[in-house]
Amino acid sequence: MHDPVARARSRGNKRRGHSSAGREPDVVGFAENTELALMCIDAAGVITYVNAASERMFGHERAEMLGHTLDLIIPPRLRGAHHAGVARVGEGAPSKLAGRSIEVMALRADGTEFPIEVSLSAWKGNTGTMMGAVVRDISERRQRDSRLHRLAHHDPLTGLPNRFQFNLRLEEILSAGEQAAVLLIDLDGFKKVNDSLGHATGDTLLQALAVRLPAALEADAMFARFGGDEFAVLMPGIGDPLKASAAARTVLGAFGPAFSIGDHLLKLGASIGVAIGPMHGDDPEELVASADLALYQAKHGGNSFRLFEASMRSAVAARHAIRDELLRAVSDGELVLHYQPQVNMESGSILGAEALLRWNHPTRGLLLPGKFLEALESHSLALQVGCWIIDEACKQASAWRALGLPALRMSVNLFAAQVNAGNLAEVVEETLKRYSLPPEALELEVTETVMLHNxxxxxxxFERLRERRVRIAFDDFGTGHASLSMLKRFPLTTIKIDRGFVRDLLADRYDAAIVQALLGLARAMGLDAVAEGVETKEQEAVLLALGCKIGQGYLYARALPAEEFTRLFGRLRTEETAAVSDVKAKLSETPSQKSRR
Structure with a gap:
């Protein structure tokens, strides 16, 4: 007799009536008559026992369930997370969910989903690790609960505590004079999942996270969703930075295995900011703000964590001050463009200009982008300023043409906000039309940040603009994480070789080799190459010998205001015209004139 229920029932038939001292209680009677569903599985996730309530709850006959895996009652989108948990416990790892009640979605025989509350346990049986669950259908309870209360305390998508509930618990801990660690988690790559696979897949991924991540944490940790792809962990009693850092590493480790969402295997990373109370804040608002500052720093590295430091607060205060000043700067017209020439290194003629942003600060003087660009890029003004730069640069290019100067190509750097806005092509086309410029007069420079989200x-x-003959350059190529395969997919016309490689071109053979390789790559792909940071004639000579024709740097000119650039352009043009005239005059001399000369 292999059915454990049948064996237990047989024993029960021999012992009718109430149990007494020394007699085994009627466990089967309880199991078969309770309204709670009771289930057992082995280390492989195969169901070995169900009671009558399980049949009623899930709509399957007992014979259908026994010998089948848990997939029978788990929605397909959540099976990957459950498989991982069962496999971990089956291999002997302790279950961090033991003794805790969790709420998840289950699947009935008719295909409908419903919410259940599950209490888990694990033990060593005769055949190895066994796991058991007490399951309660909480459909009615959820319907009975006040929706307003639910919305006020829990995230409706994942069922996790929300920010309000998180702050209430944190307030209780800090008010009692106890220590606590706060981890703020921001997902790396989640936006790409939403954009490429749709929000339904993104929502399911968040639900899978709500199952996986709590299982990696200690039993008393609170895992909450603050909104979007931002989560938080509250760990009571943690005041040691080393323990808080270890918890952050554990959370990062939970992102190692891919998430199985339907037919997709999705890899995500995370950035985590860590703060400890009351060391880094003695009230919820200050402590969470400290963790947020640390999170901001962690995002620069990606898939990493940072522990809060006091210096972060002063740095953010300075950044906020700059952002406030930028609002005034834009409204008062303090932002200006300077133009640095791009030169044909063989002839010395100017082929183009790169429009570079400057800030005429009323008290600090002319500020270069290094002093304010990071604050601007994260500001809501980035889109407005980016569109202004395109307009101002095209207006200047049109003005130079109206003066009769040779046609230049104008290079403009893009902000990520302009790319993400979705109307870049329309903005560029309308601006070119407004100033009667041909498309090839404009070159848009994109950075690695844009390339990585290709x-x-x-x-x-970009493909639309390239079809209309607008030029597209990759700035600072070779300095980051962009792969060569991106060059094949992105519709480029130009590669800009970073000044870091040009600076040590004569002294570092590796830099020379990299420049040579980049130039060869550009030639093979039919792309122009522009060397940035050319400062000496020796660098220019080596670049020319390697086959680079276009240079940009202090050897030719710094970035100049429009008026100075116009004078430089006109002077170089005059000198070039004079040199050509001199050559023509010499070629037309008679023999007698040559002999007198």
Whole structure:
């Protein structure tokens, strides 16, 4: 007799009536008559026992369930997370969910989903690790609960505590004079999942996270969703930075295995900011703000964590001050463009200009981008300023043409906000039309940040502009994480070789080799190459010998205001015209004139 229920029932038939001292209680009677569903599985996740309530709850006959895996009652989108948990416990790892009640979604035989509350346990049986669950259908309870209370305390998508509930618990801990660690988690790559696979897949991924991550934490840790792809962990009693850092590493480790969402295997990373109370804040608002400052720093590295430091607060205060000043700067017209020439190194003629942003600060003087660009890029003004730069640069290019100067190509750097806005192609086309410029007069410079997000919605406007002959350059190529395969997919016309490689071109053979390789790559792909940071004639000579024709740097000119650039352009043009005239005059001399000369 292999059915444990049948064996237990047989024993029960021999012992009718109430149990007494020394007699085994009627466990089967309890199991078969309770309204709670009772289930057992082995280390492989195969169901070995169910009671009558399980049949009623899930709509399957007992014979259908026994010998089948848990997939029978788990929605397909959540099976990956459950498989991982069962496998971990089956291999002997302790279950961090033991003794805790969790709420998850289950699947009935008719295909409908419903919420259940599950209490888990694990033990060593005769055949190895066994796991058991007490399951309660909480459909009615959820319907009975006040919706307003639910919305006030829990995230409706994942069922996790929300920010309000998180702060209430944190307030209780800090008010009692106890220590606590706060971890703020921001997902790396979640936006790409939403954009490429749709929000339904993104929502399911968040639900899978709500199952996986709490299982990696200690039993008393509170895992909450603050909104979007931001989560938080509250760990009571943690005041040691080393323990808080270890918890952050554990959370990062939970992102190692891919998430199985339907037919997709999705890899995500995370950035984590860590703060400890009351060391880094003695009230919820200050402590969470400290963790947020640490999170901001962690995002620069990606898939990493940072512990709060006091210096972060002063740095953010300075950044906020700059952002406030930028609002005034934009309204008062303090932002200006300077133009640095791009030169044909063989002839010395100017081929183009790069429009570079400057800030005429009323008290600090002319500020270079290093003093304010980071604050501007994260400001809501970035889109407005980016569109202004395109307009101002095109207006200046049109003005130079109206003066009769040779046609230049104008290079403009893009902000990520302009790319993400979705209307870049329309803005560029309307601006070119407004100033009667041909498309090839404008070159848009993109950075690695844009290249790394080269999915369809990012590529589409660039492909449209390239079809209309607008030029597209990759700035600072070779300095970061962008792969060579991106060059094949992105519709480029130009590679800009970073000044870091040019600076040590004569002294470092590796830099020379990199420049040579980049130039060879550009030639093979039919792309122009511009060397940035050319400062000496020796660098220019080596670049020319390697086959680079276009240079940009202090050897030719710093970035100049429009008026100075116009004078430089006119002077170089006059000198070039004079040199050509001199050559023509010499070629037309008679023999007698040459002999007198």
């Amino acid at each position: 999915d369809d919605h990012v590529l589409r406007p």
